[in-house]
Amino acid sequence: MKTGLASKILKGDASAAAKLISEIEDETPGALEEMSRIYPHTGRAYIVGITGSPGAGKSTLTNNLIGLFREKKMTVGVVAIDPTSAFTGGAILGDRVRMQEHSADKGVFIRSLATRGWVGGLAKGALGAVHVMDALGKEIILVETVGSGQIEIDITRAADTTVIVLTPTAGDEIQMMKAGILEAADVFVINKVDKGGADLLRANLELMLSMKPHLPGEWQPDIVLTEAIYGKGTGELAAEILRHREFLVNSDGLEQRQKERVKLELMETVESYLKDFIREIDKGDYLKNLVDALSQGKTNPQSAAREITGRLARDLSRLQSSDRANRKAS
Amino acid sequence: MAPPKNKIKVLLAQFPLEAHSRGIITVAGMLKDAGMEVVLIGNELPERIIEAAIQEDADVVGISTYCGGELALGTDLMKVAEEKGIKDNTAFLLGGIFPPRNIPELEKIGFSGAFLSANKEEIVACIEKAITVKKGAG
Structure with a gap:
């Protein structure tokens, strides 16, 4: 089946x-095998990341963007991410x-x-x-991240264009400096401008951006003001995303982004295999014995960790040689 | 902790004119606490509920109802589900306020469970049983 x-x-x-x-x-x-079959047919879609704090309006903006890109006759994929509870x-x-208005x-x-x-x-x-939607023929893929703030910026490595959504109540320029978002964004959005304070936020943001050193020919992030719930300013946002795409196409940026993405995916996959x-080491008494020795002060965490990594390395190489033997046999 | 495998995904919706949302939010919270992934889509027509269920690859579609029409719209829902080929491998549940005499008919048209009231354990048990039946058959 x-x-x-x-x-x-x-x-x-x-x-x-x-x-x-x-x-x-x-x-x-079997999923990996299916993925390897679609992989040659990917790499055509343009990937846009949309990130920002919870409740900033990412989903509502994404909804607007779907409609705007559809008007331009582009097919659209959306990956919308929310957090898994750590407790349950x-x-x-x-x-x-x-x-939902686009679901039909x-x-x-x-x-x-x-x-x-x-x-x-x-x-x-x-x-x-993203790969699956790409292979399905979606031309532009919007990836809406978990509501995030300061460290959750993997999306900048996965996307061609990263949009960061701010709101007037998001905090002062010190928040912006420490968050590292200044480096992360290709396009800034200040949403909910009707709440007041948007001009101050924009002024602060412009100031911070102007202090950031930049090389000639480098992309300059623009700031777009929106009121997503009424669709105000979202046309400018869509245009800005497409302007960034054009910039990347006309420089070597697109290729660089693609390499970053492939690297991210490769490392994440290796990490997930290793995890x-x-x-596996938690099966049997092996880990339990080490923990007992640790709690009795017979060893220290560094030596115990070295013992474990040593064992993992031996297990891994044994696994590889049995893989090779299997392949020869088949 | 081992990585979660085959997590149960539930799509929760209400028919278009439904104005009561306390029930669906309560159930969403219960299912989340039971370790399930719950997609909320709000008020929708049967076609769009089924389209969302396909894209989300939902194991379960749950409908919350209070203001009536559950038989007529439920029948439409099942018809679309059948046309789109997901009726046999998706569990459908319905809960809310409706005439108890409609329960046999709701079950007949394809709902694995129709609840007038139920606690978390009952709903979870019904979902798990319905999935076993559906996936076992598929």
């Missing part, structure tokens, strides 16, 4: 795309509710994902979901 998801996706089957995204999230055996493993995915449009594919223990603002299957592997 499950074979052939990749070929269905390449023919534009949305339901197959939805299934493969679930399989990536669940790490279903459950999640409330409440971004889609702001985007065949040119739009929206998928909500829970972070499932990932930090960095993305979700476990987020990059995979699975590390969990």
Whole structure:
């Protein structure tokens, strides 16, 4: 039943795309093989990251952008991420509710994902979901991150254009300096301008940006003022995103971004393999004995950790040589 | 902790004219506490509920109802689900305030559970059972 998801996706089957995204999230055996089949057909979509603090208006802005890009005859994919509860493993995915007006449009594919223990603002299957939507033929993919603030900026490495959404109540320029968002954004949005204080925030932001050293020919992030709930200023935002795309296309920026993304994905995948592997040491008495020795003061954490990494390295190399033997046999 | 496998994904919706949302929010919280992933989409027509369920690859579609029309709209929902090929592998549940005499008919048209009132354990048990039946059959 499950074979052939990749070929269905390449023919534009949305339901197959939805299934493969679930399989990536669940790490279903066979999902990686399907992914490797669609991989040659990816790399065409333009990826836009939308990040900002919880309640800043990311979903409402994303909803506006879907409509605006559809007017330009572009097909749109959306990956909307919300946090998994660290206590129960459950999640409330409440971004889609702001985007439902597009749910009957065949040119739009929206998928909500829970972070499932990932930090960095993305979700476990987020990059995979982007590839699937790309292979499905979506031309522009909007990735809405978890409501984030200061460290969750993986999206800047995954996206071609990163939009950071601020609100007038978001804090003063010191907040902006420490958050590191000045370096992260390609486009700044100040949403909820009707709340008052937007001019002050813009002035502060402009000041901070002007103090940041920049090289000639480098992209200068613009600041767009919006009132997303009434669709005000969102046309300018869509135009600014496309202007940034043009800038990247006309420089070597697009290729650099793509390399960053591939690297991020590669390292995340290696890390996730290793994490699975590390969990293995908790089976049997091995870890328990080490912990006992530690709590009795017979060893120290550094030596114990070195013992464990030594064992992992031996296990890994044994695994590789048995892999090789298997391949020769088959 | 081992990585979560095959987490249950639930799509919760209300039919278009529903104005009461306390119930759906309460149930969403219960299911989240039970470790499920809950997609909220608000008030929607049957076609759009099913389209969202497909894109989200939901295991369960839950409908909250108070202001009536659950039989007519529920029938429409099942018809679209069948056309789109997800009726057999998706569990449908309904809860809220409606005439108890409609329960047999709701079950007949395809709802695995129709609740007038239920606690978290009952809803979770019904979902788990319905999924086992549906996925086992698929």
